Amino acid sequence: MTFDRSLKIAPSILSADFADFGREIRAVEDQGADWIHVDVMDGHFVPNLTFGPPAVKAFRRHVTTFMDVHLMISPVDAYIDAYADAGADLLTAHVEAGPHIHRTLQAIRGAGMKAGVALNPGTPAEAVEHVLDICDLVCVMTVNPGFGGQSFIDMTAKVRKLRGMIGDRPVHIEIDGGVTPRTAPLVREAGADVLVAGSAVFKGGSVQDPAPYGENIRAIRVSCDTAV
Template sequence: MTFDRSLKIAPSILSADFADFGREIRAIEDQGADWVHVDVMDGHFVPNLTFGPPAVKAFRRHVTTVMDVHLMIAPVDPYIEAYAQAGADILTAHVEAGPHPHRTLQAIRASGMKAGLALNPGTPASAAEPLLDLCDLVCVMTVNPGFGGQSFIHSCVDKVRALRAMIGDRPVHIEIDGGVDPTTAPLVREAGADVLVAGSAVFKGGSVETPEAYGTNMRAIREAVTA
């Protein structure tokens, strides 16, 4: 993975057809996805359950771009090695998930993955500042984590702007997760984000039989940003 700040769209497969993940992953990549975003939830840190390491390992066979795995779990540290073995390229942990985020980020990098740090909507940008030298990505949650299809929290745009100033020339991506669509994407891109996670906004109206809708939806986001 070479670092650049060009716009990247990372469809969240939480919005895909759960019975057909392999074809869904290939479809979004064929239609222009830059990364594939995998939301891992534990029913404890967030009120939902999704994918363990065996599922992520199964997805890996189909991902040819970047597999971006977002852990909405607590604790994180006991599972880092399992997700490394499953093939995650980037592993993101929440700053709120435990008392020792430095140790978590160090362990992620030591396992050979890029290290991401996620911030919930109620967590200020300043929480990331002491950790930026251990980060390859900061994920700004623009909805409360745990469910797809929520409305974008507009106050988070200022947080993105603050993070962009803190990051300076460090090679750290700013990722947006939650409520991304052609209306909100330009706001966060202008504020400094370069990776946009989108679930329902990418998958709506399409299927593995009619994947062209996925491409249309992703182009709509890109065109809104460049307009």
């Protein structure tokens, strides 16, 4: 996939209908999603349990865009090959999840995926300064990880600092948490180019009536049009 900094909307299927993931994925893609975001939680690193490799493999059959898998688990390294086999295009690990994030990112790339590194709200941008040359994405958490539907924590100063640190490297800045048409322009103006949105995309729609998904995605895009 060719790198570009155009705005990408990545609906989080954590907010989709758990009984109908295949049609939900196809519906949001048809309605304008650029990526599909999959939140993997282990009940240990974060206080919730979600999807393992078999579920991600099942989702893969329905994803025609780009599958962005966010590991909120610890440890990470033992599961990298399983998520590669499941079909993740990009695998993101938290810098807080273990002592060797450089090794983890190397292993993700070695398994044939793009590598992302995530930062919790309390973790400074400088924590990833020395791995920017071996990652493809920095995910800035704008909520404390573990649950969908939380309120946005303003991390625009961190995003702006990261954008300066990244420079001309082909590294995306992703925002995960509390993204709405109100908050999206703040982080877009600061330098983010991938916006994860769960409830803000899926609210008001269903696989029987997917039009609201498209309206919600377009509302986020339009809100960002004047931010860059």
